[in-house]
Amino acid sequence: MRSIGETARDSGLGVSALRFYDRAGVLVPAWVDPVSGYRWYEPEQLPEARLLARLRRAGMPLADIRLVLASWSGADTDLVRKLLKTHLCRLEQGLSDARGEFSALRALLDQRENAMTSLSIATARVSVAAPELAAALDAVRFAASTDPELPMLGGVLLDIEGESLHVVATDRYRMAVAQAGTSGHDGARVQVIVPTPLADAMRALLGGEGPVRLSVDGDRVELETDGRQAAGQCLDHDFPDYRRLLPRTAGRRTVVEVPAFREALRTGPVRPGEGGGHDLSVLRVADGGTVALCAEGAEDPDRVAVNREFLLDALTAGARDRLILELGAPTAPIAIRRPDDEGAFSVLMPVRLED
Structure with missing residues (x-):
């Protein structure tokens, strides 16, 4: 017989998906070890598992999948053909509906853009301590996007408001926020997106301890310190309203010793991520408030899966030996915070597990 891991590997279904279909009575293993609960499959079940994987990728509802599998080996294929045709029509109708909705959304965007008859020129000149700005850039740089299809995320947002400067970066799957104190600006809020190469050039100048001058003049931004400058054009895009992306409620907080x-x-x-492109770490808050890593067989309902490399990057950017992890529901973002600086934190989007 074949183990559940071998069946998962050769069928294209995840281990957790096989467990789900067992519980649903769709693909039941030939034998389950009464002691360990480990599932075993006959070699003859592999073609059925591969068929199930195809139907799953096509988004077929579970009720229809059940009927297709039950009828697949029969001589009369009419029911299977009708189910496949019905699902294809459902997908085509859904695509047509989605196109209609997106067309309406584009029209709304056109109306908004046409209503903007004039654009104010943003200007700001602030003084900020070099170590604070350096720490803020270090805390967020890892989250900047490299996706050419999303140029508005390919930089670092500088958000100047009152006596604070928020520094933000996101690539949709993670977001990092930091802040630094400023002086010299008493005007309206100013936001600019600094391209990542320019942000890196600015960071390279921040080796001193004194204040530096940060200037925004329309579509240009400049950092000056000790007679040296890094300047260039801002990205001509609007950054998403990052404040709306922040976790609304605090999850279960636990302190982690970062090296360990x-x-x-x-x-x-x-666990392998979708398509095998990245590894997932599955976390849960154990008894006593510590964070534990879930093994493959664990089925804790409160477990949260996250891209392991993203989490490691966030721990490095946290720049502390101890950090606070906030874990909420399995679909809620994970927050990584500094115990001594609530203004600097990272947010990671969870990854849905197949179950």
């Missing part, structure tokens, strides 16, 4: 937690992530159990 990083080592546990590197050597502990992982």
Whole structure:
């Protein structure tokens, strides 16, 4: 017989998906070890598992999948053909509906853009301590996007408001926020997106301890310190309203010792992500408030899956030996905070597990 891991590997279904279909009575293993609960499959079940994987990728509802599998080996294929045709029509109708909705959304965007008859020229000149700005850039740089299809995320947002400067970066799957104190600006809020190469050039100048001058003049931004400058054009895009992306409610908070937690992530159990492109670490808050890594067989309903490399990057950017992890529901973002600086934190989007 074949183990559940072998069946998952050769069928294209995840281990957790096989468990789900067993519980649903769709693909039941030939034998389950009464002691360990480990599932075993006959070799003859592999073609059925591969068929199930195809239907799953096509988004067929579970009720229809059940009927297709039950009728697949029969001589009369009419029911299977009708189910496939019905689902294809459902997908085509859904695509048509989506196109209609997107067309309406584009029209709304056109109306908004046409209503903007004039654009105010943003200007700001602030003084900020070099170590604070350097720390803020270091805390967010890892989250900047490299996707050419999303140029508005290919930089670092500088958000100047009152006596504070918020520095933000996101690539949709993670977001990092930091802040630094400023002086010299008493005007309206100013936001500019600094391209990542220019942000890196600015960071290279921040080796001193004194204040530096940050200037925004329309579509240009400049950092000056000790007679040296890094200047260039801002990205001509609007950055998403990052404040709306912040977690609304605090999850379960636990303090982690970063060196030990990083080592546990590197050597502990992982699950393959969708398409095998990245490894997932599955976390849960154990008794006593500590964070534990879930092994493959664990089915804790409160477990949260996250891209392991993204989490390791966030721990490095946290720049502390101890950090606070906030874990909420399995679909809620994970927050990584500094115990001594609530203004600097990272947010990671969870990854849905197949179950």
